[in-house]
Amino acid sequence: MRLTEKKIVEVLRQSGYKITPQRRAILEVITHSQEHLTPSAILEKVNYIHPGIGLVTVYRTLEVLSNLGLICRMHTAEGCHSYKGALQEHHHHLTCTECGRVVEFTNCDLGELEERLSAQTGFNIESHLLEFLGRCRDCQKAVA
Template sequence: MKTATRADEWMTLLQREGYRQTAARRAIVEVILASQRALEPMEIFECGRKQYPGLGLVTVYRTLEKLEELGLVQRVHQPNGCNMVLRATQGHQHLLICTHCGQAVYFEGDDLHPLFERVAQGSGFDIQDHWLQLFGLCAACQKNPGEN
């Protein structure tokens, strides 16, 4: 799906939730959709201001909050907190994140049932859902660690 088409869909969803379709919000949506990596709100703000110089940081935070509520973006969990966002997965996928350049790649992985069974038996929990993130170095950063 083209980014412009997906951006239109996201803007329509925001409008249905009472958010006006503005150039500022469109800039935020387009920055997120164009990124192949998780972004901090400040990065979204800085990139969005290139498209729309009047963009405000409060608009970024409010829009991100609504996009997360709508299931369009998800927070990326990292040792220093959950302050980065990434467009949400399509279906059930897991996430690989490069610890050097931040590139994010989704992957399929449904062969985790035996692990969950062991965890459930050992903990007494009835596991109902999961979200898996793996961290490492992407191929480009492995080859050229100082350049990215």
């Protein structure tokens, strides 16, 4: 389940952050979008709801939300600062290299590999980044 705006506001408040109209507007944009959005794209959409918000505020809000794990930062061909609404669970992405569509999946089953690596290298493994790239059904058709 994707986190709702309400749930995110709750977590923000519990973490000691203030709930400003700007943050609400940014949240509304992110939680209502299915794609990943760049800060500029978010700003553009936010300005329909709340004109006058600065790009700086968007950047700052995204950083807060991202640090709390409430939104998800994506590394796409367009740049390093695309964000999308986060899932509650640990998850990964399968991204279409052609159209950018993103599918989420949850069972990565890397525990065994992680243990093996840990034993071999002495590393204390804290996290992992796993992303699959390919072509979605539509883009495969488009080529054919």
